[in-house]
Amino acid sequence: xTASVYSIRELLAGKAELQSQVTIQGWIRTRRDSKAGLSFLxxxxxxxxxxxxxxxxxxxxxxxxxxLHMTSGCAVECHGTLVESQGRGQSMEIQASSVKPIGxxxxxxxxxxxxxxxxxxxxxxxxxxxxxxxTFGAITRVRHVAAQAVHRYFHEQGYYWINxxxxxxxxxxxxxxLFRVSTLDQLNLPRTxxxxxxxxxxxxGQETFLTVSGQLNVEAxxxxxxxxxxxxxTFRAENSNTTRHxxxxxxxxxxxxxxxxxxxxxxxxxxxxYIFRAVLQECPDDMAFFAQRIEPQAIQRLExxxxxxxxxxxxxxxxxxxQKSGKKFDFKPEWGIDLQxxxxxFLTEQHFNAPVVVVNYPDEIKAFYMRLNDQQDGxxxxxxxxxxxxxxxxxxxxxxxxxxxxxxxxxxxxxxHDIDLExxxxxxxxxxxxxxxxxxxxxxxxxxxSYITGMANIRDAIPYPRVPGNAGF
RNA sequence: UCCCCGGUAGCUCAGUUGGUUAGAGCGGGUGACUGUUAAUCACUAGGUCCGCGGUUCGAGUCCGUGCCGGGGAGCCA
Numbered sequence: 281x282t283a284s285v286y287s288i289r290e291l292l293a294g295k296a297e298l299q300s301q302v303t304i305q306g307w308i309r310t311r312r313d314s315k316a317g318l319s320f321l322x323x324x325x326x327x328x329x330x331x332x333x334x335x336x337x338x339x340x341x342x343x344x345x346x347x348l349h350m351t352s353g354c355a356v357e358c359h360g361t362l363v364e365s366q367g368r369g370q371s372m373e374i375q376a377s378s379v380k381p382i383g384x385x386x387x388x389x390x391x392x393x394x395x396x397x398x399x400x401x402x403x404x405x406x407x408x409x410x411x412x413x414x415t416f417g418a419i420t421r422v423r424h425v426a427a428q429a430v431h432r433y434f435h436e437q438g439y440y441w442i443n444x445x446x447x448x449x450x451x452x453x454x455x456x457x458l459f460r461v462s463t464l465d466q467l468n469l470p471r472t473x474x475x476x477x478x479x480x481x482x483x484x485g486q487e488t489f490l491t492v493s494g495q496l497n498v499e500a501x502x503x504x505x506x507x508x509x510x511x512x513x514t515f516r517a518e519n520s521n522t523t524r525h526x527x528x529x530x531x532x533x534x535x536x537x538x539x540x541x542x543x544x545x546x547x548x549x550x551x552x553x554y555i556f557r558a559v560l561q562e563c564p565d566d567m568a569f570f571a572q573r574i575e576p577q578a579i580q581r582l583e584x585x586x587x588x589x590x591x592x593x594x595x596x597x598x599x600x601x602x603q604k605s606g607k608k609f610d611f612k613p614e615w616g617i618d619l620q621x622x623x624x625x626f627l628t629e630q631h632f633n634a635p636v637v638v639v640n641y642p643d644e645i646k647a648f649y650m651r652l653n654d655q656q657d658g659x660x661x662x663x664x665x666x667x668x669x670x671x672x673x674x675x676x677x678x679x680x681x682x683x684x685x686x687x688x689x690x691x692x693x694x695x696x697h698d699i700d701l702e703x704x705x706x707x708x709x710x711x712x713x714x715x716x717x718x719x720x721x722x723x724x725x726x727x728x729x730s731y732i733t734g735m736a737n738i739r740d741a742i743p744y745p746r747v748p749g750n751a752g753f
Numbered sequence: 754u755c756c757c758c759g760g761u762a763g764c765u766c767a768g769u770u771g772g773u774u775a776g777a778g779c780g781g782g783u784g785a786c787u788g789u790u791a792a793u794c795a796c797u798a799g800g801u802c803c804g805c806g807g808u809u810c811g812a813g814u815c816c817g818u819g820c821c822g823g824g825g826a827g828c829c830a
Contacts, residue, residue, distance in 0.1 A: 314789045322790080335788075351781080369790045389781035389799075390763045395791060396779055398764065401822060457828090493830090518828055519754060531830060610826090621826075679830060724830030737823090749821085 284359075289327035291372065296362055302374065303359045304332060305382070307412060310395045311350055319347055321379065323358060326417055329565035333365065333373040334358045340379060347379050353391050353412065355383035400740050407744055407753045415574070418566035419741065422559055423729050429558035430511055430532055430725075433551060439507040439534065444494030446513060449486050450703055457517035458489035459527075490515035495533055495720060496649075496707055499683065502535035502718055503710050509534040511725070519748050523737040524675060526726060528746040535720035541651075541665040541682040544719040545637050548669055548678050549590045552635075552728075556582045559732055575734020581672075582732065584634075590669070591636045593627075595619075596659050598638050601631060615660045618645045619668075621675060628672040635677075639667045648697040650681040651717075652689055667721070674731045680721020687711040 285303045286296055296302050306325030313319045317338030322331045334356075336347045350356065360376035367373075385391045392406045393413060403410040410416040431441065447461050463483040464470065470478040479487040494510035501508045514531040534551070536543060560567060560582055570578040593601070602613035602623055611620045619627075619638065627636050640653060640663040650664035669678035684690040690711055694701060701708065729741035739745035744753045 310791075312789045312792055313786090314792080315785095315787045318788060320789050320792090333790080365788090367788050367790070387763085387781090391780085392763070394764060394780050396764070397791090399823095402764070405822090514830080516829075520828060521754085521824095522826085522828090523824080525829070529830070533830095676830065722830055727830060 287327035288323070288325050288330060288332045291332060291362065292328065292330055298362055298364060298372070300362055301359070301377075302362045303357060304334070304374065305357045306332075306355070308350055308352055308354045308356060310352060313348065317343070319343075321347075321350065321356070321358070323356065324412070324417070326411070326420070329414070329418055329421075329569055330370075333367075333370050334360070334376050334379065335373055336376045336379045340376065342379070342381075346381055350379075350381065351385050351388040351391065352395055353385040353388075353393060353409075354381060356380060357382055400735075400737060404739060404745070411743070414569060415735075416740075418563075418569050419729065419733055419735065420743070421566050422563050422570075422733055423741070425559050425562045426555055426729060426732065427511075427725070429555045429562075432558075433554045434507075434509050434534065437507065439509050440501070440505045442494070442498050442501045442505075442508045442510055443512065444491070444497040444510050446491050446515075447484075447488050448491045449484070449488050450496070457519075458492060459515050459517045461488045461490060492516055493531070493533065493722060495535070495722065496704075498533055498535045498720070499707070499718065500710055502537050502720070503714065503716065506537045507534075521748060523739075524727060524730070526738055526742060526745055526747060529738075529742065530725035532723045532725055533720055535718060537716050537718045539682075539719045540717055541639060541667060541719060544680055544682065544721060545590070545592060545639065545667055548637070548667070548680070548721055548723075551723075552669070552678075553586045555728065556586055556732065560586075570733050570735075578732075578734040588634055591632045591634055593632075593636060593638055595638055595641045595663065596656075598623075598627060598636075602626065605631070616642050616644065624670045624675050625672075628670045628675075633672070635672070636670045637667055638670065640664070641666045641668075646681070648693045648699060649683050649690070651684045652693065665719075669721075671727075671731050673736075674727055677727045677731060678721050678723045680719065682717065682719040685711060685715045685717050687715065 284301055285305060288304060288306065291302065291304070304323060304325060306323040309322040309324050309331050311319055311321050319336045321334040321336060323334050324331045336343065338344070340347060357380045358374055358376050359378045360374040362372060363375050365371060365373045393409050398413065403413065403416065411420055434441065464481065470481040472478045491514060493514060494512065498508055498510050510533045512530065513528060515528055517527065534547065536547065560579065567579050596615065598619065599613050599615050605626065607626060609622050611622065613623055628634070643652060643662040643664050646664045646666045650666050653663045653665055655662055665682035667680055668676050671677045684693060687708065691701065691708065694704065726738045726741040730738050733741065735741055739747060
């Protein structure tokens with residue numbers, strides 16, 4: 281690389297003077313040949329949404345032999361004078377003094393990424409090439425900016441990023457399917473006297489899995505560092521075939537000490553708004569593209585959401601709203617059963633037409649570690665201090681709760697959930713030694729990216745989606 | 754896991770009640786064209802109609818089955 285090499289983003293930002301000599305390196309999107317021996321190369325380098333036009337004329341030594349054969353996907357290094365564009369459609373362009381092929385496209389007739397509209401289904405089959413499209417370039421930049429904003433937000437607010445283990449011996453919630461981690465010879469498994477697989481012979485000397493949540497581990501750090509979060513890969517072996525589930529996804533889990541459910545909802549709202557603001561500010565071109573081609577409301581709904589306070593509603597009240605809505609649901613809304621997708625959609629997309637935070641769910645349908653509420657008037661049963669943030673079009677984007685900090689209550693809840701107290705003795709220790717009220721939530725990063733970009737399928741919100749039956753690439 | 758829908762050229766799709774040699778646009782190649790913007794125009798190459806089995810004189814088309822993809826539901830983030 282020489283000193284005059286610029287990214288397209290830098291050039292468009294005015295980092296180089298007009299009339300100066302510059303070099304760009306990138307991949308050709310399209311080539312248009314014009315009258316009088318002149319070719320226009322639309323070059324992309326991923327640095328921003330825009331491409332840069334390189335004008336190559338037939339005075340170039342390799343014009344006929346090489347330039348005229350450059351197709352979509354060719355890697356090139358273009359050197360020349362940065363000039364104000366003589367044509368319409370772009371402010372500046374490079375009048376090339378050399379267009380050097382770096383990597384040719386072997387079979388242009390079968391190169392999958394063509395300058396045309398592709399279905400997302402097809403692009404998933406060429407996941408290694410889809411970042412070369414407008415859409416996936418934009419998703420990639422937005423995902424990056426959102427991830428940076430996550431860390432920046434927490435850092436600015438005094439949170440510590442805790443790297444909780446990916447390999448774990450415990451199922452964090454006593455539910456959900458886990459991926460086994462094992463080095464045992466599958467064709468020759470060691471057995472105990474009773475015939476069971478002898479995991480004491482396995483790598484860790486016990487049964488191990490990929491984590492489904494860093495929550496329990498991060499709670500320990502919360503009860504020392506006060507404000508903490510995790511942001512890392514998470515694995516669920518559930519056979520979910522939907523537009524909003526992945527077997528491998530990235531989850532953000534803040535955990536705050538000396539805090540209750542209200543504090544948590546406030547955090548969720550402030551946090552989401554910060555991320556949305558950052559993306560709107562830092563990715564205006566990408567967001568404009570999503571609004572134009574993917575989801576017309578993409579920008580507007582983020583702006584509205586940033587301005588409006590989140591709607592908060594008790595589960596009990598939500599059920600009441602659903603029952604009085606007069607709408608016919610496939611599943612009748614009833615206190616004590618979880619909200620169905622159709623119920624969530626009604627609340628977010630019709631009744632409130634905004635993200636909705638539902639709080640205080642029935643004890644029976646939630647996890648053991650959620651804090652038991654005192655029973656209120658009008659409630660048919662006990663509730664826990666849980667909260668879900670429901671977003672229009674996506675459904676549950678955040679799920680969280682205040683944690684049960686009282687040792688006796690937690691112990692009895694664990695027993696009711698048939699959880700082995702021995703295995704969780706360290707977790708119970710946290711309630712024995714300096715316990716405090718604390719709360720946290722989990723946010724699926726890909727669901728966030730889906731919501732921001734308007735991409736309808738979560739498999740398009742992560743570079744290489746892992747789903748049942750498919751771990752390609 | 755359950756319920757629907759789909760699989761035809763590199764891509765996006767059309768293909769009638771089963772009937773001759775399966776088509777179009779884009780992309781590719783060749784050529785034309787006074788700086789183009791998904792450039793335009795002409796010519797051209799390109800097919801295991803997802804696999805297997807069946808019905809039929811005859812199957813891209815009908816039936817069975819398998820595989821793959823999509824949408825919805827459940828589980829959840």
